Amino acid sequence: MPLATQRHEAAEAGQPLRLSAGPVSVELNPSGTALRNIAFDGEVVLRGLAFVARDENWGTLPLAAAPQIRRSEDSIEIEASGEGDHPNGDLSWHVLFRISPKGIEARSAVRSSRGFLTNRTGLVVLHGLAACRGQEVVVTHADGRSTHAAFPVQISPHQPFMDMAALAHRTARGTAVLIAFEGEVFETEDQRNWTDASYKTYSRPLALPFPYRIGAGEAVEQNVRIAFKAGAAASGTIETQSRIDKAALLPRLEAGLPVVRPVPDQAVAPAIKELSLHAIALEIDPDEPGWADKLAGHLAAIPGNIRLNCRLRGHTDYATVLEAIDRVLSGRKPLGISVWDAAQEAVDHARRLWPDTPIGGGTGAFFTELNRGTLPSRIDYATWTTNPTVHASDDDTLGESIEPLADILATAHAKAPGLDLVVGPLTLGMRFNPNATSPEARRAEAPPDPRQHTVLAASWLLGTIAGFIDAAVKDLIVFEAAGPKGLVQADGLLSPSGHLVSRLAPLAGCKAEIVTWAHEPRARGLLVHTPEGRVLALTQARAAPASLVLPEGRWAAPERLHLKGFTAGSQQAGGMIDVDGFGVVWVAEAN
Structure with missing residues (x-):
């Protein structure tokens, strides 16, 4: 229904647009298909509300549009539409968001003229981790029944809420939230499995066959209505002091190298040595x-320590593979x-082939596969890999992935009690997709991320290393050693991540502490106690800069990471430091 006293405007291209209607604020993505960081009275209740279209291998299709924004006295209406031909079919789509001081409504409508093969096309809701973790929930089911549950604290391997028509809960600050779903049966999964800082409610249920087809001429409509109601007034006090969340020994740092990549040549081999890595993981x-x-x-080209990571999923001839590896190792x-x-x-x-070598069990895919599977017995360590771009690849999604790492570790400890943990490779993109529906798609890897050799990638890496500080985590495999997905660039120069690793890798085994700031949930510090004194590596894993209180002590001039390495400033840090959005700063204790 049209809004009265409307004012029309186009969304600014390239950047999220901040919009607000009374106590409700959102960030609109450039295409007009998603609202992010939906807050009520300053609390981020929802990480997102979006229309998505995925192909038969869970790939997210691009949705380009020029959204129109209409404002009334206290409300906002956003409308976007588009169409496109894709390998899996043609799709026409239309999305409408209405934002008011009391809530948000989202409507989506899609149609295909020739048919569209998909695993999921429709509206999704991302419930904010900090606002919802552990909160009690009332689920209204499709048949009208109600059941009581709670957002999981330990990461749920399977859907905690199913067969939903509505969901009601209070946030950590007491805001009442009611979400109603129309057009399909919805369910919720725990997105922390993929390092997202959210729980996701989506349709259609995964118990139904997929991929499924939107038939030629078929129209599909969905509606999500969200209502907010203020609870107890939140405290006006904002804690800005730094705090130590955890302490453990800094893990040994390794780098990955798939054997399908070229052997390191003379241009990059010296730089790889400069990284001071504990091992290369082939x-x-x-x-x-x-x-x-x-x-x-x-093996012939790489001296020093090596680790072997071997994909064996679906291999019935495992004996042939393992015995071939043994012959090549030749002792x-x-x-x-x-x-x-x-x-x-x-x-x-x-174990029979290598009785004196630590054997690891787990997955070469993301944590989800470890959490949903069963670890074999008689292994020395549990292992999984991680990347932040399973569901989206924007900068903000990379940044949010550092938030659930403590929950991932806690769940891993419950899954593998008493075992050492080896995590990695840590990569920006998926190395392969275990959930694709064809063998070729399951083995296909994502192309190199254009941000690999930027400071942003080093910011994500530092936040991830800090997030995995734990007594059980003995080794972290960080990126590949060299190349377009590596620490070393093709010309032999270190990437920003390479410069960071070259400083951290020699400190393995030193006491390391995670430093956090309550008012900046994505700021992370890694405080390492070296024989020469303490050093502190800091990052702010979001686009906005941060002013951070340093831990107690006398701190020397900060060094800031740039494309070609760290550059020292002229003044001592003092008690406060400014960190750019997705910036990396290194501070040593003053003598």
């Missing part, structure tokens, strides 16, 4: 032609051999 995919010969070439002893996604029989076979 990754083997037995489905790649000639993998054993390539492994032999890498060389890796730090560990990870048999990713392997059955118990494969683990037992690896």
Whole structure:
């Protein structure tokens, strides 16, 4: 229904647009298909409310539009539409958001003229982690029944809420939230499995067959209505002091190197040595032609410590693969051999082949696969990989992925009690997609991320390393050693992440503490106690700059990370420091 006293405007291209209607504020993405950081009275209640279209392999399709924004005295209406031909079919879509001081309504409508194959097309709601973790929920089901539950504290491997028509809860600050769903049955999954700082409510239920087809000429409509009601007044006090959240030894840092990549050449080998890595983790995919010969070439070219990571998911001929690895190793002893996604029989076979080598079990995919699966017995460590771009690839999504890492560690401890943990490779993009619906798509890796050799990637890496500080985490495998997904660029120069790693890697085994600030939930500090004194690496994993109170002590002039390395300032840091959005700062204790 049209709003009265309307004013029309276009969204600014390229940047989120901040909009507010009374106590409700949102950030609108450039295409007009998503609202992010939906806050009520300053509390981020929802990380997002969006229309998405995914193909049959869970790939997110681009939705380009020029949204129109109409304002009345106290409300806002946003409308966007588009159409496109994709490999999985054609799709026409229309999205409408209405924002008022009491809530938000979202409507989506799609149509295909020839048919559209999809795993999910419709509206999704992302419930904010800080606002919702542990909060009690009343679920209204499609048949009108109501049940009581709670947003999980430990990461749920499967859907905590199913068969939903409505969801009601209070936030951590006491705001009452009521969300009603129309047009499809919705359910909720725990997005922390993929390092998102949210729980996601979506349709259609995963128990139904997928991919499914929107038929030729078929129209599909959905509606989500969200109502907010103020609870108890929030405290006006904002804590700005730094605090130490956790302490453990700094893990050993390694870098990955799939054997399908070229052997490091003379241009990059000296720079790899400069990184002071504890080991190179060679990754083997037995489905790649000639993998054993390539492994032999890498072993001959790489001196020092190595680790082997071998994908074994679906391999019934595991014995042939493992025995081929043993022949190629020819007595060389890796730090560990990870048999990713392997059955118990494969683990037992690896144990017989390498009785004196640590054997790792877990997954070469993201934490979800570890959380949903069963670890084999008689392993020395549990392992998984991580990347922040499973559901989206914008900068803000990278930044939010540092928030749930403590929850991931707590869940991993419950899943693998008493075991050491080896995490990585840590990468910006997916190395392969275990949930794709064809063998080719399951093995396909994401192209290099254009941000790999920027300070933003180093910011994400520092926040992730800090998030994985834990007594059980012995090794972190960070990016690849070299190349478009690596720490070293093709010309032999260190990337910003490479400069960061070259400073942190020699400090492995030193006491490290995680420093946080309550008023800046994505600011992270890594405080390392070295024999020469303390050093502090800081980042702000979001676009906005931050002013941070330093831990007690005398601090020297800060060094700020740029494309070519760290640059020192002229003045001592004092008690406060400014950190740019997605910036990295290094501060040493003053003598």
